[in-house]
Amino acid sequence: DVKVTQSSRYLVKRTGEKVFLECVQDMDHENMFWYRQDPGLGLRLIYFSYDVKMKEKGDIPEGYSVSREKKERFSLILESASTNQTSMYLCASRGSSPGNTIYFGEGSWLTVV
């Protein structure tokens, strides 16, 4: 089975802190994604990566950055956390073949106070 592991399930951070959300997948997938999910807004793509050290902006990249130094690991960085970044963050991965399924991690609940 595909496993996408998000290292932190619940975090509480202060406004202005730098926040790292880590994600690891064990299926040698080329593509990795970070989404956020908010009530009434659904899942929105923040960033994705189609290869090591490669990244592309999604629909809502402002206030976020990402890092992919190794194929299995994709990190989301909040340079200076703000209260409007309180959300559920979902990491996902997929192989490179067209139409491949995207598999999700369990999610990280971030509260910024």
Added chain:
Amino acid sequence: EDQVTQSPEALRLQEGESSSLNCSYTVSGLRGLFWYRQDPGKGPEFLFTLYSAGEEKEKERLKATLTKKESFLHITAPKPEDSATYLCAVQANSGAGSYQLTFGKGTKLSVIP
């Protein structure tokens, strides 16, 4: 721009009462349509991928169908454990949408014993 609309937003069923969830989409060439199930506080769990109009897939009490404009998730004789939010997503054939999925906002299903 790719768009996905799911209806209804919420659905309450009695145990054993069959029904259908709708997913309408517009996409510049469909590569795949995906159904996910999401339990509260967890990441989406993959259910089905449909690739072309007329295709159908089944899993236990769930059956997904696809036309050129919409997909249905039919639930036959549901049980309380089928209660969850069901998400629909599309992947386009080309452009930025070919890497990512565009999600609908989901249908929250409650099955009452």
